Amino acid sequence: MEDSYVETKVEALQDNRTKVTVTVDAKDIDARIKKTYKDFAHKYNFPGFRKGKAPRPIIDNALGKDAVLATVTDDLVNGSYPLAIDDCGLYPVSKPEFDETDLVEGGKPFSFSFTVAVKPELELSGYDPVEIKLPAEGASDKDVDDQIDALREHYYSFEDCSAATKVKADSHIDLAMKATDDKGEEIPSLTTENRPYSLGGNLFPSEFDEQLVGLKKGQTTTFSIDMPDDPPIMLAALSGKTSKIDFEVEVKVVKKKILPEVTDEWVKETIGFDDVASMRSTIADSIAQQKSAMMPRIKENAVLVAVAERLEGEAPESMREEAESTLIQDFFQQLQSQNMSFDLYLAQQGMTPDQFKEDVKLQAADIAAQDLALDAWARHFGLEATEEDVLAEFAKSGAEKPEALKAEWRENGQLHLVRQGVSRTKAVMDLMEKAVVTEVEPGAQDEKKKPAKKASSKKAAKADEAQDNGDKKPAAKKASSKKATEKKQPEKQEEGSEAAE
Template sequence: MNITVTAGDPVDSKLSADVTIPADDVNKAVAKAYKDIAKRYNFQGFRKGRAPRPVIDAAVGREAVMADATNALLSAAEPLVLNELDVVPVGDVDFGEDLESAQEKQDYTVKVTVNLIPEAELSSYDPVAISMPPADATTAEIDQQLDVLMGYQARFEDADGDHAVVSGDFVNVDVEDIENGERLAGENRMLATEAGMLPEALEEALVGMKPGDEKEVEFTQGEGDDAQTVKVKVKVKVNDIKVKVVPELTDDFAKDVFGFDGLDALRDAVSIEIKGDKDRNLPALKEERAVTELEKRLEMETVPEDYVKQVHDEIARQFVSDLQAQGQTVDSFLQMRHITIDQLLADLQLQATEHARQSIALDALARHLAIEVTDDDVKAEFSDVYDSDKAVKKAMKEFAESGQMPAVRQTIRRSKAVSWLLDNAQVTEVDEIAEKRANN
């Protein structure tokens, strides 16, 4: 199909265009519609698929046939319109409500409207300034990792009778459900503080309690409006406390337990491991921080809901797909993280809003830099995924036929904007772990 598309300039994130489909393509669509109807229904006196047009017109109605042909034409034309306009739509292409059917032996012209990703400006297009951890392992990072390793070697001993709960203790408690606390209720429950497994309000309430102490604790679970939150009230009694005792890390301990020649050798091994993690993860962290700083410059208070919803749906689909790949379900994920479905939905909504704003900011930077996407860029993008020229050509053909090629070019354009952002970012190295440990 060779369509003609004539478009004006976008107005309020909407682009209108006149689309003309040649008469030859209209005739083919009409012929196919008659053929499909002849195969779909039984017409008395004719074998299936053999009924002539007058019989079909009399039984089904010519208008119905033209409507089928028109729908087929518009479905085939939609990806071509997107490719011709080189735009990524928000939602489906709108062909209007009062749509007239195509007519045989005539060109068919229809006005379409495409909702676009909104455009905005940045308050500044200068390079962003960000802080980053040093590329090499720091003393504080090594110390922190050793603390984690030694935590695995810790044992828990009965506390002195006058000992009050501190963060890190194991506490034997009786929990009585007063309101919506069924999940926590039970006798002689062993609860680990500072493990991230308890509601924050309950953990804070336990700190300072001694054996025999009782206390009622109230908190809410879930986020959002009142319909999405649940009030929880429990009564907790401390029966017993076990304190964490961490052995001293010495040369002998490094040899006997970890199998190294001594403490220095253990520190060297930890340093190498941290350096490897940084080599893998720092590039993504730098990108995340640079794009976040760029998004702060976006001169747009509220992102349109339809675009946020589109981004949200994409994130949600990817989230579910990733869970399935790991053999998990949403329910098992919620149980493992000890969160509610409302909290998950609120988090996905927050991610969608942030991602939408960041995308609009990158688009603004790309326009400012006049970034272009060449055919070689597109081919290289597919070559990174497919391992043969045949597969690359097939995939590019399928993407073009489905109207997804503008989205590919958009991805490349944004990637180039990110590359510029990273290449020009003003980076200050900060030993964040040392600062955190100093403040604790």
């Protein structure tokens, strides 16, 4: 540690727990006691004595014999254990648990111990370059066709099918409907003489759609549906107001969805291009630019998934819980910034609260596994965070006095988070640079391998901005790991997909 009169002893326990014993020599204890008496003499009023002049017996008599010793003990423990964590190179994943200890005594050294859970040092099944698949650069004909098909979906129309056409699970229909509650009273919000309805849209429970499948124009069906515990959007306002809903539904007409034909005339009148060729050219350029901008992130996500699959062992529950907590916090912050309610989000995604929770748990487990896999890769290849790297993080955060902010983080026991972030970023960049990439054309039958462009190895860990006493703090997590803040919603990421940071 910085002060030579402080000694630390580290003992590895079971279940990734570490016991640290800190010993401070008698000289420092005496200096701390002397200073605290002087501080108390200035802080409190003692009758008959000027500020700062009260002797020790008077202070002990007024405040209690152990008041000063207890203050010194608390200040010493709280100020020393974060430094011990940093100096011992520990990476805690829980708060420390302190052993019982006596108060400091003048003229004697003082020792205290604490136990803390640390992240496990798991290994990978192999340290050879990971093999990943990425979309081919540029825009293929299929890419352009898919974009045009999506565009046509915005300009569809409907035409009536023949009277013999049966309703299917994905049909579009016009219906008339009468709905009553469990008291037999009509429900105005659902009752209608004519309403367009698309099956499979999750507006009603699936049982509702199932009752309509097979009907033809003019046919009627009556049925009842129990009010679901987690009602879809059309029934949400009725929650708690009725136990069931009775429906009488008539199919007025079955419709066919008609997409426009892509012709020069349609393109010019509707989209604003001169002809189909110019539209395809513009779309191709746009896709190529998007791919180019997204490729580093897609590649990063792909190597994270690949290296995590090599992890031998599981991330501790505390790491998964921390990742889950961060994901949820970031997610709700983003919902708030978009002025969207959680219920509306679930309705748009067609998810239940339980499905959302399970999704977040799965993603948190992925993130924790990826973090430990990056740690293993960094250890194996010696990708450590130097003091220069750490100081550079604070400088990049915009702090006016990087050295002072670094010292503050050390005193708070947080400096290991910055070291960890830097080493993980180095591991990500090393993985991306060494990765063996197969470029895949969408829909291609034969996949051809060719080397991908190497990512720059000079990328440094990004610094998140955190305000504290007027200074900005650097990122506590690796800059390259997935984050929910840039996601539209937390969801389990798949290889090659755009995740989030």
